[in-house]
Amino acid sequence: MIANLIAPVFIPVTVVKTYDDEDFRVHTLPLVAMGVVVAVTLALAMATSFGFFERQAVPDQIRAERGVASIDARSIQFYDSADGSIWVADGETGEELARFASGTGGFVRATARAMTHNRRAHGLGPAVPFQLIAWDDGTLTLRDTQTDRSVELASFGEGVDAVYHEILKKGR
Numbered sequence: 001m002i003a004n005l006i007a008p009v010f011i012p013v014t015v016v017k018t019y020d021d022e023d024f025r026v027h028t029l030p031l032v033a034m035g036v037v038v039a040v041t042l043a044l045a046m047a048t049s050f051g052f053f054e055r056q057a058v059p060d061q062i063r064a065e066r067g068v069a070s071i072d073a074r075s076i077q078f079y080d081s082a083d084g085s086i087w088v089a090d091g092e093t094g095e096e097l098a099r100f101a102s103g104t105g106g107f108v109r110a111t112a113r114a115m116t117h118n119r120r121a122h123g124l125g126p127a128v129p130f131q132l133i134a135w136d137d138g139t140l141t142l143r144d145t146q147t148d149r150s151v152e153l154a155s156f157g158e159g160v161d162a163v164y165h166e167i168l169k170k171g172r
Contacts, residue, residue, distance in 0.1 A: 059152050063135065071136045074168050075129035078112035086112060088167055091129025097170045098163075107160045111151060115144050122147050132168050140164050 047053055062068075075091025084102030086109050089095060100108055115130060124146050131143045140161060143150040153164050 059141070059150070063137075066137070068135050068137045070133050072134040072168060074132045076132050076167065077126070077129045078108075078116065088112075097167045105163070107156060108163060111142060115142070115149065115151070118147050118149050119144065132164060134165075134168055140168070 044053075076097065077089045077091050077094075079087050079089060081087060085099055086105060087099040088097045088108065090097055098105075098108070116126065119125070128146050131141075131145060133141045133143060135141070139152065139154040141150050141152055142164070154161050
């Protein structure tokens, strides 16, 4: 009985298979497919570089073409608390508009950190509030007038948009 358990351990096993020159084949179809993917990717990148495709959409230009106007705006400031929460205040009155405990308000937290990091990279401080702008097509923009950077909030989904709509309307 014990011999039957130990015997498989001592049987030599061939791990590496040797191939003769005739046994080794490279299939060309996967190589051709990979080459086509690389060629198409390079062609699209070059077409964008040479102006055959538009590089990016500029929201301000699109709004101007479509006649979209601002219907509401509010100055807001972001603050970090010692307990890990982040709160949003009115930029003019200092009134608290929203508070997000640690682990909540992920997108508001990420937006605030990205915008303030961009200011620090430009050597600017937090003195000037950000602008939260509502447009008559239902979209929202968070704009930093100091760095001229803006975030189109509708592009991140309805949940994010709804949070910022609440911030815009709070106390009005």
